[in-house]
Amino acid sequence: MAERTLMLDDVRISLGGTELLAVDLTVNAGEVVTIMGPSGSGKSTLLAWLTGNLPSAFAASGRALLGGTDISNLPPEQRRMGILFQDDLLFPHMSVGQNLSFGLRGPDRKSRIADALASVGLEGFEGRDPATLSGGQRSRVALMRMLLSEPKALLLDEPFAKLDAELRGQVRDLVFKHAKNQGLPVLMVTHDVADAEAAGGRVITLRS
Ligand SMILES: Nc1ncnc2c1ncn2[C@@H]1O[C@H](COP(=O)(O)OP(=O)(O)OP(=O)(O)O)[C@@H](O)[C@H]1O
Numbered sequence: 475m476a477e478r479t480l481m482l483d484d485v486r487i488s489l490g491g492t493e494l495l496a497v498d499l500t501v502n503a504g505e506v507v508t509i510m511g512p513s514g515s516g517k518s519t520l521l522a523w524l525t526g527n528l529p530s531a532f533a534a535s536g537r538a539l540l541g542g543t544d545i546s547n548l549p550p551e552q553r554r555m556g557i558l559f560q561d562d563l564l565f566p567h568m569s570v571g572q573n574l575s576f577g578l579r580g581p582d583r584k585s586r587i588a589d590a591l592a593s594v595g596l597e598g599f600e601g602r603d604p605a606t607l608s609g610g611q612r613s614r615v616a617l618m619r620m621l622l623s624e625p626k627a628l629l630l631d632e633p634f635a636k637l638d639a640e641l642r643g644q645v646r647d648l649v650f651k652h653a654k655n656q657g658l659p660v661l662m663v664t665h666d667v668a669d670a671e672a673a674g675g676r677v678i679t680l681r682s
Contacts (some may be wrong), residue, residue, distance in 0.1 A: 478503035478541055480627045480659035485536035487519055487528070494532070495520060495680055501627075501659035506650055506673035509663045511680030517663040520680075521629045524661070525557055526550035540626055556625025556658075560632040562616035564604040570615055571600030577623050590618040594645060609636045614645060621652055628653055630662040634669060646672050 480501040487494050495516040501507045509517050522528050524538055527550055537546045545553045564573045574587045591599050594614040604612060613636045620628070633649070634642045650673060653660045662673060670677050 478626065478657045478659060479539075480661070481537075481539040482524075483537040483539060485520070485523070485534065485538070487516060487523060487532050487534045489532050497536075497678070497680075499678065501661060503657035503659055504654040506653060506660040506662055506675040508670040508673050508675065508677045509661060509680065510665070510670065510677055512682040515680035515682045517680055518631055521557075521631055521661065521663060524553075524629055525555055526553055554624075554626040556620040556623060556628045558617055558620050558628070558630045558633045560613075560635045562613065564612055564615055564619070566604060568604075569600065570596075570602045570604060570607070573604065573615060574600075574619050574622055576619065586622060590622055591615075593648060594618060595641075610638065610641060613637060614641075617645065617649065621649075625658065628658055628660040628662075630660065630664075632664055632666075633662070634664075634666070643672070650674075 482497050482499045484498055486496045497520060499507065509520065511517055519528070519532060523534050526548065528534055537544050539545070540553070565576070570591070571587055574590060575583055578586070587600060591597055594617065596611060596614060604615070607615065617633070628649070630649070634646055637645055646669065662669065664670060
């Protein structure tokens with residue numbers, strides 16, 4: 475599955491002329507690599523660079539290769555990255571079902587959405603207004619929206635922080651299983667050692 479690896483080739487990001495981070499890393503298909511490190515060490519900045527949304531205050535060099543293709547200069551929407559942040563927002567004027575069908579095609583769309591909701595304990599939530607959901611419920615909808623969009627790699631930034639302990643384990647397993655089944659490379663930023671252990675892969679620690 476070499477075509478599904480995510481390679482960070484000599485990536486260097488600096489801020490105000492000072493190097494913030496330097497990373498050389500290959501994430502294999504189905505592998506979860508955890509990024510840890512103190513606050514301010516550049517974890518979120520690295521993910522922002524990968525998505526094509528690096529703030530202009532930073533300067534970056536190096537390449538990101540997804541399945542062997544250099545994506546470093548592609549616009550964000552062409553990178554096919556599944557992105558999940560702790561404070562992920564759902565579209566407020568759409569129902570849960572409409573949020574999930576965003577970018578989804580095909581005649582089996584409805585049943586895929588129903589299955590996705592059921593898999594995170596939200597069976598029948600299609601018609602709900604996101605404003606009426608709890609933080610944990612919203613974060614599960616955002617997660618399923620990401621997975622349904624058929625990304626080629628996953629970038630997760632504290633993705634399970636809003637979930638209580640029991641749900642956290644379940645949702646985490648679901649994401650990692652999905653990544654394994656689909657052969658997706660995953661980069662996960664977390665402060666939580668249990669998240670890193672559950673991922674079971676390599677841990678990269680950025681220094682402050
Ligand atoms: N838009 C921006 N403009 C200028 N500096 C920024 C910007 N965003 C972040 N920074 C700075 O860049 C550095 C890295 O921030 P980043 O958010 O990547 O750290 P982090 O490791 O994700 O931290 P945390 O664990 O607290 O989320 C910090 O010193 C931060 O103050």
